[in-house]
């Protein structure tokens with residue numbers, strides 16, 4: 001037998017005992033420790049890359065066609081992800097850089113791409129953002145877009161804000177931030193008029209996959225009689241109707257409104273962590289007051305938002321909203337017994353996590369494992385401070401830069417009653433036999449959850465119903481006959 | 489094969505006019521580049537005139553993916569007992585995690601790995617290189633998932649740009665861990681579509697896996713391998729039993745619900761049966777050259793093609809198998825008739841347009857026709873000339889062929905041809921549904937399936953009927 005033949009191995013079957021052993025081992029305390037020791041390997045992360053966030057922002061302006069400078073494959077991934085989550089079209093184009101682009105830079109691709117995108121899809125604005133590839137080779141977007149206009153590929157006056165969105169840095173929320181700042185910079189340039197005030201509120205929802213939330217903000221503002229411009233408003237784009245006609249640009253923030261936003265009466269961001277640089281820039285450039293509010297999950301944060309709005313616009317909070325608040329509190333006091341003391345594990349983006357934890361603490365539930373797969377010490381501190389405000393926060397732990405495989409270890413060694421997160425958490429949930437409540441992005445295995453608001457008083461009622469009813473379902477479905485009863 | 493009968497209202501001239509009108513709205517350079525990729529079908533021509541496998545035209549909104557997608561999503565991802573590392577930044581791995589529906593058996597995290605393993609590159613990895621991190625990561629993965637039968641390293645865009653050498657790392661770690669560690673240089677910027685990723689992955693299988701294993705049991709005369717079935721929605725589980733029923737012995741599946749060591753031992757089989765020609769023909773040719781294993785393309789979509797395929801397979805074996813083939817065909821005939829009796833009356837005379845990866849448009853035509861549906865337009869995201877040559881005879885004269893169609897073009901084509909159904913991908917789906925046109929995702933079977941084999945046809949027929957005849961479409965136009 002030759003050496004090569006001798007090196008050929010038999011196909012092996014893993015012995016069943018070995019499988020049993022490992023199956024149990026991965027649920028052990030020992031495994032958890034090993035799992036938490038890893039420093040290089042990431043398994044099942046709960047975050048995406050920067051350009052995805054940039055595309056969400058770029059989609060939120062009327063007539064804007066998101067333009068991806070870089071690899072074609074990334075563009076398809078972003079578009080597919082949005083279409084799976086919203087069950088909506090997610091138009092975006094790409095200049096499809098290939099190997100020669102890697103050598104010579106992507107300027108020619110950008111030229112041709114802009115020319116074609118403009119001719120075929122007639123956008124009013126082309127926001128440009130990048131994939132890893134041009135970021136690694138160091139393409140100069142500023143020069144490239146200037147050249148594209150100078151050489152007539154697109155009209156001089158077509159807004160082409162651009163953002164560098166390297167994926168090897170931060171996560172989708174940072175891409176959101178970078179693109180939003182760039183679009184606002186571009187659209188408001190030269191629009192500031194000293195002493196002019198539109199009287200309007202600018203509201204920035206942040207990276208929020210729930211279009212119901214955006215609509216809820218608008219409903220509240222309408223009820224309060226506050227004129228507003230929602231910046232990066234994806235609600236009509238990612239939640240457009242079916243009426244027999246496909247519209248490439250079904251809505252979004254109007255260009256004029258975005259341009260005028262610099263002369264607004266006030267600007268608020270509903271998400272601190274996904275608008276850091278945008279709000280910093282707005283702070284120095286925009287007229288009027290600025291505020292960064294916590295995501296209004298639960299009653300107290302909604303109160304805070306309404307009071308802030310009332311203060312900024314010197315308007316009373318209408319009776320209708322007060323009645324809504326009372327109804328939410330009614331629902332919460334009625335149902336508190338189903339959530340009190342229940343432990344939850346939560347995974348998500350920083351702002352969402354802060355919101356969910358606020359709500360759970362209000363209900364007397366315990367946000368036992370809090371996991372953010374890409375964040376900072378600063379966030380950890382803020383979360384800890386939030387936990388410290390309530391006895392229900394005692395003993396809860398925060399894990400930053402940990403992934404859903406870490407979460408799995410936590411769930412099997414220190415179980416909880418429910419998990420809150422996006423669809424990706426379903427694997428860990430199944431292994432640990434713990435129900436998953438889908439709040440976050442993306443939700444690609446259930447329908448319409450992205451349309452059901454979780455902010456505001458009404459959002460609190462929906463979250464509460466979702467959680468409590470599931471626990472009751474489980475009880476009905478799993479209890480022995482003698483414990484099955486009519487009322488719960 | 490008899491030529492398809494012409495479709496009412498579709499002629500070479502009408503189709504050429506539609507193409508010309510569509511091109512006229514594009515900038516000159518784009519027109520020139522796109523024109524060769526669009527054509528009216530000539531079923532009798534010796535080669536399909538439509539050009540393919542060329543670079544995406546920037547900015548037109550192509551639906552294509554990248555080499556990494558072809559490697560990770562298509563070829564490697566379905567191998568269930570390996571750890572597939574998305575090497576580079578976080579995005580690619582997250583987006584391709586669980587989004588192809590290549591189902592697999594096993595205990596997740598123990599014996600199967602339907603998960604996202606990534607090196608989650610940070611700035612410092614770009615600056616200093618990721619080789620050391622990769623080494624460490626492979627060690628950690630092997631320790632935490634000890635029953636893995638090997639690991640693949642799938643590089644994303646940045647890896648090839650910063651001069652990392654994943655091949656050297658893989659070699660070193662293969663020795664150290666005494667496990668397969670397969671490097672795959674499938675950076676997304678390589679090539680023009682997913683297709684190169686398939687090819688590169690086939691080459692890595694050739695260089696690192698095939699021939700390294702052997703089956704314990706003696707080779708038998710009926711040993712075959714199933715190539716290019718990725719078990720989308722359980723396809724393999726519907727196809728394999730039919731082959732077993734005719735007496736064949738399926739030794740390995742590439743790569744749906746696949747096991748790497750069996751894949752590595754495939755060189756002992758008597759025949760390779762290939763379903764997705766586009767993504768796996770390379771390895772069939774390698775095995776033919778090196779081990780004299782013949783290969784045969786077959787098609788398990790719809791009873792007509794299943795019967796044709798079974799008989800062709802039978803021809804390559806003895807009387808025993810041939811008899812079994814006839815028995816199986818006879819057994820399922822009434823079952824299939826029941827299906828067509830139920831659905832055909834509601835679907836007869838309808839038309840559909842298709843745009844999928846590299847195989848399904850031509851492979852599914854028969855299944856649509858079994859239901860009485862005619863195909864008025866078809867095209868591929870990443871097919872090559874040989875795929876188009878195989879498509880032309882399956883379509884009626886004058887029907888529309890489009891390669892790497894842009895959203896702009898497809899919208900125009902659908903608007904003009906007004907099909908009763910469009911079968912394509914997630915990115916296209918809602919565009920057409922908003923326009924009130926029934927749609928089925930034909931990459932993922934729209935979260936249904938299997939569609940292969942006799943069992944699959946029942947589901948396919950139900951799904952197509954449900955898409956076209958759903959009462960919800962009647963609500964689209966508001967009465968006021």
Ligand code: SF4
Pocket residue numbers: 049050051071073074077130131132133167577578579580581644645646676
């Ligand atoms: S991580 Fe980079 S290569 Fe991957 S999808 Fe994101 S931008 Fe594209």
Ligand code: SF4
Pocket residue numbers: 562718764766767844845846847848931
């Ligand atoms: S069947 Fe189509 S989608 Fe599947 S691998 Fe082949 S070419 Fe790709």
